[in-house]
Amino acid sequence: MAIPTDPTLAGVAAAPPADVAKADVEVALESLSQWQLAWRRFRKHRMAMVGLGFFAFMILVAIFGPIIMPFDPTNIPGTTNPAGYPPSLAHLFGTDTVGRDVFAMVVNGARISVAIGGFSMLIAGFIGVVVGAVAGYFGGWVDNVLMRVVDTFFAIPLLFVILVAAKFFGQGQVISLIVIFGVLSWPLIARLVRAQFLSLREADFVEAARAVGVRDGRITFRHILPNAIGPVIVAMTLIMASNIVLEAFVSYLNFGISANQTSWGNALANAQSALGLGNWWWAFFPGMAIAVTVMSINFVGDGLRDALDPRTRL
Amino acid sequence: MTARLPGTAERPETGAGDATASSRTATASAGRGADGHALLEVSDLRMYFPITEGILLERHVGDVRAVDGVSLEIRRGETLGLVGESGCGKSTTGRAITRLYRPTGGRIVFDGTDITRAEGEPLRRIRRRMQMIFQDPYSSLNPRMTAAGIVGEPLDIHAIGTKTERRERVRELFRIVGLDPDFGERYPHEFSGGQRQRIGVARSLAVNPDLIVADEPISALDVSIQAQIINLLERLQAQFGLTYLFIAHDLSVVRHISDRIAVMYLGRIVELAGTRELHAAPLHPYSVALLSAVPIPDPAVEARRRRVILRGDVPNPASPPPGCHFHTRCWLRERLGNPPECETVSPPLAEWRPRHFAACHFVDRLGEMPESAAPATSGVSRPPARETPPA
Numbered sequence: 001m002a003i004p005t006d007p008t009l010a011g012v013a014a015a016p017p018a019d020v021a022k023a024d025v026e027v028a029l030e031s032l033s034q035w036q037l038a039w040r041r042f043r044k045h046r047m048a049m050v051g052l053g054f055f056a057f058m059i060l061v062a063i064f065g066p067i068i069m070p071f072d073p074t075n076i077p078g079t080t081n082p083a084g085y086p087p088s089l090a091h092l093f094g095t096d097t098v099g100r101d102v103f104a105m106v107v108n109g110a111r112i113s114v115a116i117g118g119f120s121m122l123i124a125g126f127i128g129v130v131v132g133a134v135a136g137y138f139g140g141w142v143d144n145v146l147m148r149v150v151d152t153f154f155a156i157p158l159l160f161v162i163l164v165a166a167k168f169f170g171q172g173q174v175i176s177l178i179v180i181f182g183v184l185s186w187p188l189i190a191r192l193v194r195a196q197f198l199s200l201r202e203a204d205f206v207e208a209a210r211a212v213g214v215r216d217g218r219i220t221f222r223h224i225l226p227n228a229i230g231p232v233i234v235a236m237t238l239i240m241a242s243n244i245v246l247e248a249f250v251s252y253l254n255f256g257i258s259a260n261q262t263s264w265g266n267a268l269a270n271a272q273s274a275l276g277l278g279n280w281w282w283a284f285f286p287g288m289a290i291a292v293t294v295m296s297i298n299f300v301g302d303g304l305r306d307a308l309d310p311r312t313r314l
Numbered sequence: 315m316t317a318r319l320p321g322t323a324e325r326p327e328t329g330a331g332d333a334t335a336s337s338r339t340a341t342a343s344a345g346r347g348a349d350g351h352a353l354l355e356v357s358d359l360r361m362y363f364p365i366t367e368g369i370l371l372e373r374h375v376g377d378v379r380a381v382d383g384v385s386l387e388i389r390r391g392e393t394l395g396l397v398g399e400s401g402c403g404k405s406t407t408g409r410a411i412t413r414l415y416r417p418t419g420g421r422i423v424f425d426g427t428d429i430t431r432a433e434g435e436p437l438r439r440i441r442r443r444m445q446m447i448f449q450d451p452y453s454s455l456n457p458r459m460t461a462a463g464i465v466g467e468p469l470d471i472h473a474i475g476t477k478t479e480r481r482e483r484v485r486e487l488f489r490i491v492g493l494d495p496d497f498g499e500r501y502p503h504e505f506s507g508g509q510r511q512r513i514g515v516a517r518s519l520a521v522n523p524d525l526i527v528a529d530e531p532i533s534a535l536d537v538s539i540q541a542q543i544i545n546l547l548e549r550l551q552a553q554f555g556l557t558y559l560f561i562a563h564d565l566s567v568v569r570h571i572s573d574r575i576a577v578m579y580l581g582r583i584v585e586l587a588g589t590r591e592l593h594a595a596p597l598h599p600y601s602v603a604l605l606s607a608v609p610i611p612d613p614a615v616e617a618r619r620r621r622v623i624l625r626g627d628v629p630n631p632a633s634p635p636p637g638c639h640f641h642t643r644c645w646l647r648e649r650l651g652n653p654p655e656c657e658t659v660s661p662p663l664a665e666w667r668p669r670h671f672a673a674c675h676f677v678d679r680l681g682e683m684p685e686s687a688a689p690a691t692s693g694v695s696r697p698p699a700r701e702t703p704p705a
Contacts (some may be wrong), residue, residue: 213441
């Protein structure tokens with residue numbers, strides 16, 4: 001006993017596949033993978049594309065800049081003008097008190113600043129995803145304990161911890177700053193991942209997977225994590241941006257990168273006396289490097305937020 | 315089978331004054347007929363969700379009694395419809411049976427195996443034989459997996475066949491449910507609602523299950539598509555000898571597909587009967603009200619249809635009313651002058667007619683209902699209710 005339907009529709013119910021294909025031509029003309037779709041959405045986001053372009057340029061500068069730079073930023077050539085020279089063709093961003101090339105400082109600083117931002121982001125992402133996933137998936141007392149740890153991290157005035165830790169674990173080491181920043185910035189990710197897991201573990205498709213007999217590990221990695229990763233990637237870009245700023249800040253206070261290395265924060269620290277002397281270029285170019293890089297990362301994050309959300313329609 | 319009887323004994327509400335009522339249920343093993351082997355036996359299933367307070371130390375302050383003593387049987391090859399309002403616990407019953415939840419109490423016996431407390435590997439083995447179709451075809455498919463990945467996952471995780479065999483089986487499943495196998499590499503969002511539900515059906519068929527719990531499988535679809543999916547489910551049942559527990563809130567759909575129907579109200583089954591029997595002569599005042607709400611596709615008859623309108627809302631399942639859960643909204647109780655049993659004694663699901671069960675103290679007084687409140691179907695005079703079935 002079949003419910004009578006519109007004949008064309010009823011045909012589909014028991015139709016051979018060829019007919020189904022014909023009926024469904026307009027549904028989807030081409031099949032794209034999730035990443036292709038995300039890229040397509042990302043491309044529509046103009047500021048994100050600008051941000052991505054600049055960020056990619058910064059990465060290239062960070063990797064290759066120091067190799068092709070004609071000036072060594074740590075080389076102190078001595079100078080006839082103790083106030084430094086303003087920007088010129090020979091020194092695009094001018095020179096500082098002791099004759100160091102500011103352009104070389106900015107280019108070399110990119111390497112350390114971007115490395116600290118990027119690698120601390122990866123550490124924070126890894127710890128945050130693991131802790132958040134465990135808390136959100138298992139819930140109960142596990143969740144309770146882990147989230148109280150997260151709360152504790154949020155309650156600590158991080159700046160003091162960073163200052164103390166930076167002094168304690170090898171002052172001036174890039175690697176120690178990466179670890180400290182990474183270990184201190186994961187709680188945000190953990191909270192986000194936990195919230196995603198809490199809602200996704202009740203999702204119908206997760207229930208469906210469970211009903212089929214899928215084990216916990218596969219549910220976590222095949223069903224929940226791919227659907228939770230969008231907001232996490234966005235948050236990670238924000239963490240990278242804020243850690244670049246944090247590096248500059250800590251270095252400015254002389255708790256960060258040692259003075260014989262070059263980072264944007266160090267360059268700013270060196271420029272402390274610049275404003276009094278009217279030598280705007282000491283502070284302006286490193287400052288702009290930080291501001292523009294952070295902004296472009298934030299734009300990328302903004303574009304990713306839209307691009308990675310499968311609900312966003314093309 | 316040690317059939318605990320539907321809604322009897324060991325329940326706080328059904329106390330001493332219940333003796334006559336429960337004697338009536340002595341053989342009422344909720345519809346186990348001579349004509350079939352029960353594939354699924356559920357007895358006194360209870361599913362409570364704890365209400366807790368406090369952040370660090372959670373205190374248990376109460377329970378939402380989503381399912382509160384449900385007993386039913388499904389014979390191999392039949393379709394049992396489970397109907398009720400939103401929040402009556404019908405979906406929870408389905409999910410407890412498929413062991414997505416861990417039941418608070420009662421017993422679920424699937425093909426002779428008690429799966430009430432099964433965990434780990436034994437539960438995974440049972441899952442191969444018991445599948446579920448979900449209500450929302452948009453949320454029940456993982457948006458990050460391809461259609462073929464979704465349909466093939468049960469085969470992958472149960473390691474059924476070789477890789478090539480699995481791929482071929484997925485293509486076959488696509489054909490079975492009326493989808494083009496070449497659409498396998500597409501993602502769920504590229505399909506329409508009806509097509510997505512077909513993917514869900516294909517996934518549930520992948521492991522060749524015996525029982526499929528269909529949790530409102532068509533209520534999220536357009537009306538024209540609903541008929542397609544219903545027809546598909548019926549064709550598959552005939553083709554593969556499937557057994558369905560079909561959960562719905564729409565009586566007309568359930569009437570079409572079910573052999574028997576169980577009507578649920580606030581966590582309990584209030585009536586259980588063959589589809590025809592239930593529609594011809596409902597015995598529970600709640601079923602009467604439900605059936606009177608179904609429009610009749612014949613203008614002449616429809617004009618004469620009289621509705622029984624229930625007042626108020628379903629009570630909070632965290633604090634269900636004492637006695638009969640339905641008494642707060644029962645029109646029959648009102649008509650009978652609010653007899654005290656309704657508020658004090660929980661009526662057992664008793665066999666008032668052969669294989670027709672109802673949980674009401676006053677089934678035999680239903681016929682006294684004045685014509686003004688009678689549903690169109692109840693114009694006929696009823697045979698006297700069966701008082702004492704053979705023990």
